[in-house]
Amino acid sequence: MGLKLLIEGHLRPAVAVAIKLLKEKPDLIITFPIPLNLQQDLLDHIKEYFIDGKDDTLQTNLRKRTRIIPLGPCVHRDKNFYTLVEEFEPFYTDLISSKPYIAKNGMILDSIRPPDICMMDRTQALHSEALRTVHRITENIPVFVFSFSSTSLTLRILLRGDVPAQAERLSKETGRPIDEILMEFYQPNKGQVIDIPGLPSMYDYEVVPHLSPVMLAFYLKMGSRSYDSFQNCSGIITTSNWVYESQGTRALEKYLSETNRPLYVLGPLGLITPEQLKESSEERTATAFLDGILTKRGKQSLIYVSFGSLFWPPNPEAVWKILEILLERNIPILLSYNNQKASMPEALHSTLTLSENAFITPWAPQNAVLQHPVTGWFLTHCGQNSVMEALSNGIPMIAWPIDTDQPLNAAYMSTKLHVAYELIEVRTKNGLKPLHRGITPRGTMEAVEEEFRGILEKLWSSDGQAKREDAQEIQRKFSTLWDEDGESRKDLRRFISDHLS
Incomplete structure (x- = not known):
């Protein structure tokens, strides 16, 4: 094979x-x-x-x-x-x-x-x-x-049909370059309602809440x-x-x-499994940090922040604002951050590095972090692997989708499964248009701060606990699949x- x-x-x-x-x-x-x-x-x-x-x-x-x-x-x-x-x-x-x-x-x-x-x-x-x-x-x-x-993403692709053939036909009819037409397929802007089995109805532009240059280049090729x-x-x-x-x-x-x-x-x-986990010196340092926070702050007290190995939000200033709020609220953070994706302000990086409640690593041992009893929430881009790993460990999420299957996962988990809160105000460009579910993002930094502070109030409330219990129920069902x-x-x-x- x-x-x-x-x-x-x-x-x-x-x-x-x-x-x-x-x-x-x-x-x-x-x-x-x-x-x-x-x-x-x-x-x-x-x-x-x-x-x-x-x-x-x-x-x-x-x-x-x-x-x-x-x-x-x-x-x-x-x-x-x-x-x-x-x-x-x-x-x-x-x-x-x-x-x-x-x-x-x-x-x-x-x-x-x-x-x-x-x-x-x-x-x-x-x-x-x-x-x-x-x-x-x-x-x-x-x-x-x-x-x-x-x-859901596979269905979305199949339901759209043969995109290159459609683009070629439109190019012949209009004289427009094919790549220009493909860009419109990548980031649709017509406001058409799309219905994918199991998911909430969405407008076409909701599927790409951010314009990702990396993914655009990949899509065109x-x-x-x-x-x-x-x-x-x-x-x-x-x-x-x-x-x-x-x-x-x-x-x-x-x-x-x-x-x-x-x-x-x-x-x-x-x-x-914990028995199989092999830790490098960096991973041991991360685990030691988690152990220390568990001792000082207790179970489910930490927020793990990661956007995966490929993605990073195109508006990093919103990420910095959220990190500042977490530091201000004295909420423990483990952040997976690679400075090749975005340059963090020096003052913020210094504060995070010196804080006893924060840990920055260019690569986090995600399984170990999600399995650790100190991890309470996962702020994630909602890539399929991350979603599966979070739910396999019963961890609820704060969704910040960027592209591919992430917006579909985020909408599904926040409106149907009730295991996540989705950040809406962090969207950019076409992502700021009205959502089918009745929300219109303002897209300002003040709106980002207001929304995130509101979500923080819910994380450890009865509403957040209900989401945790729903995530743990999915974890239980996952455990029977094998x-x-x-x-x-x-x-x-x-x-x-x-x-x-």
Whole structure:
């Protein structure tokens, strides 16, 4: 089996799937072709599952039956992301032909029999030429899109249809550049109501509350081709689950069934048990801080702030204002912050660094933070991985969505699941237009401060406690999905039976 990955945040759930597959089918061989600069990250995630002093069959298989093949650099560090398909073709040709493969770093990959199945990270599958490459080499091996996003986002993509074809037609009719038209698809502004099963009704511009230059560039190059990729794959494997978004998952399953293609629902994934957690010196420092706050302030007293490995709000001054309010209120903070994304004012950085109630780290051990009893709330961009990890630990959220599936998750969790408060006043540009739910953001710094102070008053009130209890109920339901008769375990076994038996 081959599993192709490109994005750092997708590594952990991919490894978790590999672990679960090897538990069910120990004779499986899993090949990871991966950008060169993510090779060590992937190895580190695999090592998380090694328990010191324990040498069982699973750990032996992890060492012997997972093959990591470096191909080339990655999108978020190098523009060559868009040519990775050129690296993939010779590798996959040799793999299919049972030939040895010499990687960029000189590693020689021994020949084995051709794979039974290819699973492509949704980000790479968006480059539809990669899918065509696989199908051109062989028509006998199924190619699945491995989606780490919400099923709601997948439905949104499918319901919009073939965006590049629509843009090309409009360009011919109007004479406008295709990229200009694609920009309007990326950040729609018509005020059309969109209805996605399970979600509240939203205006089209609510789906992109901020203009993200990184995501816009990605959309123009590749993201707009999502529909084509989903239409040409053999099926979809999603890391969402039936508990979190049952209506959306059911709708996606029905959509695929109309073309006799399966959906395998394998979430939630990526949780590491306390026994498995391996801490670097930086992580030990973070854990020591959490332990200290727990002793001084008690359980659920800390707010964890992180916007993931890729995103950061385009209006960082709103982030600084919120941090100032937390410091003023003496609320403990653990902040994941990389100064390459935004330059924090020196005075604020100094205050945070010197505060006994604050800890700043360029990378937070998220599982450890969310599992720690001191963590009360998670201020998050609402990326799918972060949402799944938070709810798997029963942690309610403060939602600050930016792009992709995040606005859908935020609206859903705040209005339907009641496990989050959504920050509305932090929106920018088209995001400041009236929301379908009857709110019109003012978008001023005064409004940001007023809204956040109001939310702070609720966090540890009866209203906040109700959200915590709802999150903990979802946590309880999540915990059954991988039981012997749980829905996710049954889907994993169905996948093995269908393609790997």
